[in-house]
Amino acid sequence: MELVSRQDPCLREVVWFAVCCRALTLLLQVLTRFLGSSSPILYWFSAHLLQEHEPLLWSEGTDNQTTAPRSEKSLLGKSPGSCGKGTSGNPVVRLLLNCRLITPLSKCILGFFVSYWLLGLILHCNFLPWT
Missing domain, CATH: 1.20.5 (Single alpha-helices involved in coiled-coils or other helix-helix interfaces)
Known part of the structure; x- marks a missing residue:
């Protein structure tokens, strides 16, 4: 007692x-x-850093970089989600496929987002607290 x-x-x-x-x-x-x-500020800032410091994205065209114009024929020949030969239409996929050629800053930014996604996927599927 x-x-x-x-x-x-x-x-x-x-x-x-x-x-x-x-x-x-x-x-x-x-x-x-x-x-x-x-709050989109985190995504805006990361996209700004990638666009400023990553040469593989400069072909997308900004005011600061000189780019070669895309031909309309190449755009009409492929659908946006096609996996044909050449570069992907999605800039993130293009960066991930060329991960050995990208700058260390881009590797850090992409590594953060990919690891956050993978960790969240693993923890959420195991019923652990994850946002």
Whole structure:
């Protein structure tokens, strides 16, 4: 009877630690959802860095770089999602396929987004908390 009526200080510390950990993970999940989903600034800044520092994307055309114009015949010959010979229509796929040629900054940016995607896929499928 003495053990049940007496409060264990270790039990209080364990419960306090568990509550703090849960509050912290909840806060981090909510923050990443708000910042990642509702604020495009992260994506704008990464796209700006990729467009400024990656020569493989300069063929897409910006005001700062000189580009060779695409012929209309090459655009009409392939559908946007086709996997024919030549470069892909999607710039991210083109960067991932040419990962040995891209700059270290581009490798870091693409590595962050790909690892975030893979980690989220693995953790979410195993019913672990992930945003």
